[in-house]
Every structure is written in C-alpha cells, then in structure tokens.
Amino acid sequence: MKRLPNATVGHRSRHTHFSVLYAAVFTIVAIASAGSPLAAVAQDWNQWRGPNRDGIVSETQLPTKLKGNLKLLWQKSLSPSYSGPVVRDGRVFTTETIDKSTERVTAYDVESGDLIWTVQWAGAVKIPMFAASNGDWIRSTPVCSKNNLLVLGMRDVLVSLDPSTGDEQWRVDFPATIGTPLPMFGAVSSPLIDGDSVYIQTGGPLCKLSLADGTIQWKSLFDDGVENQGAFSSPTIATIASVRQLVVQTRDDLCGVDMESGDPLWKEPIESFRGMNILTPVVIGDRVFTSAHSGRAQMFEIDRDDTGQWTIDELWSQKTQAYMSSPIVIGKTIYLHAKNQRLVALSIDDGAIRWxxxxxxKYWSMIGSKDRFLALDESGELLLVAADDQEFKRIDQYKVAEDSWAHLAIDGNRLVIRDLSALKVFEFQQ
Structure with missing residues (x-):
C-alpha cells in the first residue's frame, strides 16, 4: 500500500483477496451514500438511482410477482426523454425534448395523473452523426428536495424550479458563466443536493453551488482537454475512512473530493474507451467499485492515516466490462449488467464471477432489495430477478414499455416508467 499526499493521484498496488478485516462488511446499509441528504423520505424516489443513489429500497417496496399483479393506473403521451422520472410529496416530475428545440418539465399527481404544472424553455443539442442513434433529447435525471426541483438541460444549463408551482427560482448557464464547452453529447450528469448545496459535474469542472440562488462556490477537477469534457457519470456522497466526501468519476479518473473546499482527496486513473466512464461509483464501506467500457471491473480500498495521508489499494481487478448500467449490491454480491449484455454476479470479496x-x-436500470431486484431494459421488458449468488433466477417478466432508456422509479406500491413516448404509472400488490 502506497502512501499518497493529499490531493494527488494514486498509484495502484494489486491484491488478490480482501483483508479479513473487511470480509464481514456486506450489509446493504453500507453500500452507498452514508448520510445521504435526501434519504429522510424513504418512499420518495426523488433523485438519480433513488433516495440513497444506490438503487436499493426496502424489501416491502418491491413486488413478489409481475404478471397479473401490475395494474396501469394512468399514462400520459410525451415527447422523448432519457431522464428518469422522480417522485416527491405525491408528485411525479418528468422531462421531455419537443421538436428538437424545446425542453419541458411537467409535474403530475402520482396517484391520479392530474396535471399540476408544466414549464418549458429553449434548449437542444445536435448529437454527432456517429452517436445519433442514441437520440438528441434530454438525459440528466432531476433531483427534488422539499423546496427545489433541479433540472439540467442538454445545453448544460441548470434550472431550479419550485416543486409546487413550477416557478423558476434561478438558473445557471455553465458554458456562458464559466466558459466551458457545450458537451458534445449534451449534459448527462444528474445533480445532487446536500443540505444547502448543489453538486454537479458540468461540461467542464465539478461544481458546488448555493441551493438558495445558484451561486457557484467552487470548481474542481477541471481538465483542459476539450475531447474529455462532459462527465458521463453522476456524483454520490459517502463516508470513507471516516471522512464524508463526494465520490465522482470523471472521463478519466475515480475521485474523492472534499465537500467544503472542492480539493481532491484521492484520485485513481480508470481505463476506458474514449473516456466512457459511465457508472455511478458504488461505495461499500471504505471500498469503491467501478467498471468501464473496454476497461476492467475494479475494487479499491481507500484509507487515510493520522497525518491525513490518503492511500488507494486495488484489492482486485478482473475482465468484466460495464457499459451504461450502474450496478446494485445485495449482500456480498455485485449485480452488474455488462457491455456484452449479460448480467454478471461478482463476489465483493475477490471479484470472482459467480454466474x-x-x-x-443494451441497458438495464435496476432497483434492489434484500432478496430480489427489478430490472428494466431499453426494450421495455421488466424483469423480477432473485438476488441469488449461486445462479441466475428469473422470477417473472412483463412488458411495460416500448423503448425505455430512462431509469425505473418506484413510489410505495407504484412503479413509474418513462419510455420515449409516454409516462406510465403501474400499481402492484405484494
């Protein structure tokens, strides 16, 4: 294990097995975002990957079967979006891009489908021809706290709306304000609220803003190489080595960042194809897992000594390559939808492929509990899968959409599905 000075890039050292000290650390509570600021409302799926940004809910929130158990409560026809729907205080919020020129945000009553409000503004990005099949509509998933709904548009403009009325509170145009380039594929990263602050990976740096008025408080992790601008990942918060911090993935590096100053605490280069580091990092105690397109699956242990020196230890590395789908962790197993379109069960302890x-x-969004998980693929097939570390067990499967790249959401006993042409809410019984 190599000691690293503060705010410097780490050097890997390889280990084939975990330390015995950490072998027992496998509870779901430790998976991600310790002390997540938005986890107080347990039933609200109010941000990217849910209340703790880890895709995990209690077992009472997932159905035990799908066929004959999902009842469509309501649906609304909409223009395309890749943004996941979010739910807060009985409202579901969704985005859309209209006629390749306008971005719209709409709030519905999650139970009845009644329209509460809708607002829109000019905003669009033309995607390069080689990636045109991925669409040119809004991508970032909003985040909603009690008094603020934050929406990041394709042109890297962050807008704060009143969740009750849709009234605009403030906006920050990052290219105009800090001189960063317009992201080639449109802004992708999903913003994060913590207390009175907002954290967002822009088309340039990682930024901290005031939730009250959008004032930029610091900028960090800026890379002058235009080719690598615009993060594909989204930040999370975790306590690692007793220090609460942002855990982020740039196009090149996996990083821990001081939340007050923006200083990098530790940094690790991640191998990938053209900077396609897309996963939200998965934090398990003092360990961080990630995987990348044309890279490797890697588990790191992060530590800090009494003098403030940080260390990064690569505990294991293996061949499984992720693509766009962030994994979930249940028990001592990582469930990862890989680039080869197969679900892989990886051992937390040593990275062994269990099945x-x-x-x-091509894409799965997943929501897990103690013994099972839901997975929605881009064709609209919803799967219910057992969290079994010995074999793949599909409990049930049901078609809920036609073309869905937006993350699945859940609200009590309701599933919220966004496909390219509609928002749908299904009700289920346990």
Missing part, C-alpha cells in the same frame, strides 16, 4: 446470465438488452 453469467443469457444476453438481454
């Missing part, structure tokens, strides 16, 4: 499934779609 590999048959091929599915």
């Amino acid at each position: 590999t499934s048959e091929p599915f779609g």
Whole structure:
C-alpha cells in the first residue's frame, strides 16, 4: 500500500483477496451514500438511482410477482426523454425534448395523473452523426428536495424550479458563466443536493453551488482537454475512512473530493474507451467499485492515516466490462449488467464471477432489495430477478414499455416508467 499526499493521484498496488478485516462488511446499509441528504423520505424516489443513489429500497417496496399483479393506473403521451422520472410529496416530475428545440418539465399527481404544472424553455443539442442513434433529447435525471426541483438541460444549463408551482427560482448557464464547452453529447450528469448545496459535474469542472440562488462556490477537477469534457457519470456522497466526501468519476479518473473546499482527496486513473466512464461509483464501506467500457471491473480500498495521508489499494481487478448500467449490491454480491449484455454476479470479496446470465438488452436500470431486484431494459421488458449468488433466477417478466432508456422509479406500491413516448404509472400488490 502506497502512501499518497493529499490531493494527488494514486498509484495502484494489486491484491488478490480482501483483508479479513473487511470480509464481514456486506450489509446493504453500507453500500452507498452514508448520510445521504435526501434519504429522510424513504418512499420518495426523488433523485438519480433513488433516495440513497444506490438503487436499493426496502424489501416491502418491491413486488413478489409481475404478471397479473401490475395494474396501469394512468399514462400520459410525451415527447422523448432519457431522464428518469422522480417522485416527491405525491408528485411525479418528468422531462421531455419537443421538436428538437424545446425542453419541458411537467409535474403530475402520482396517484391520479392530474396535471399540476408544466414549464418549458429553449434548449437542444445536435448529437454527432456517429452517436445519433442514441437520440438528441434530454438525459440528466432531476433531483427534488422539499423546496427545489433541479433540472439540467442538454445545453448544460441548470434550472431550479419550485416543486409546487413550477416557478423558476434561478438558473445557471455553465458554458456562458464559466466558459466551458457545450458537451458534445449534451449534459448527462444528474445533480445532487446536500443540505444547502448543489453538486454537479458540468461540461467542464465539478461544481458546488448555493441551493438558495445558484451561486457557484467552487470548481474542481477541471481538465483542459476539450475531447474529455462532459462527465458521463453522476456524483454520490459517502463516508470513507471516516471522512464524508463526494465520490465522482470523471472521463478519466475515480475521485474523492472534499465537500467544503472542492480539493481532491484521492484520485485513481480508470481505463476506458474514449473516456466512457459511465457508472455511478458504488461505495461499500471504505471500498469503491467501478467498471468501464473496454476497461476492467475494479475494487479499491481507500484509507487515510493520522497525518491525513490518503492511500488507494486495488484489492482486485478482473475482465468484466460495464457499459451504461450502474450496478446494485445485495449482500456480498455485485449485480452488474455488462457491455456484452449479460448480467454478471461478482463476489465483493475477490471479484470472482459467480454466474453469467443469457444476453438481454443494451441497458438495464435496476432497483434492489434484500432478496430480489427489478430490472428494466431499453426494450421495455421488466424483469423480477432473485438476488441469488449461486445462479441466475428469473422470477417473472412483463412488458411495460416500448423503448425505455430512462431509469425505473418506484413510489410505495407504484412503479413509474418513462419510455420515449409516454409516462406510465403501474400499481402492484405484494
């Protein structure tokens, strides 16, 4: 294990097995975002990957079967969006891009589908021809606290709205304000609220803003290389080595960042194809897991000594390559939808592949509990899968959409599905 000065890039050292000290650390509570600021409302899926940004809910929130158990409560026809719907205080919020020129945000009553408000503004990005099949509509998933709904548009403009009325509170145009380039594929990263602050990976640096008025408080992790601008990942918060910090993935590096100053605490280069580091980092105690397109699956242990020196230790590394789907962790197993379109169950302890499934779609969004998880692929197939570390067990499967790249959301006993042409809310019984 190599000691690292504060705010410097780490050097890997390889280990084949975990320390015995950490072998027992496998509870779901330790998975991610310790002390998450938005976790107080347990039933609200109010941000990217849910209340703790880890895709995990209690077992009472997931159905035990799908066929004959999902009832469509309501649906609304909409223009395209890749943004996941979010739910807060009985309202569901969704985005859309209209006629490749306008971005719209709409709030519905989650139970009845009644329209509460809708607002829109000019905003669009033309995606390069080689990536045109991925669409040119809004991508970032909003985040909603009690008094603020934050929406990041394709042109890297962050807008704060009143969740009750849709009234605009403030906006920050990052390219105009800090001189960063317009993201080639449109802004992707989903903003994060913590107390009175907002954290967002822009088309340039990681930024901290005031939630009250959008004032930029610091900028960090800026890379002058235009080719690598615009993070594909989204930040999370975790307590690692007793220090609460942001955990972020740039196009090149996995990083821990001081939340007050913006200073990098530790940094680790991540191998990938053209900077396609897309996963939200998964934090398990003092360990961080990630995987990348044309890279590797890697588990790191992060530590800090009494003098403030940080260390990064690569505990294991293996061949599984992720693509766009962030994994979930249940028990001592990482469930990762890989670039080869198969679900892979990886051992937390040593990275061993416990099993590999048959091929599915290109993208999965997953919500897990103690013993099972839901997975929605881009074709609209919803799967219910057992959290079994010995074999792939599909409990049930049901078609809920036609073309869905937005993250699945859940609100009590309701599933919220956003496909390219509609928002749908299903009700289920346990």
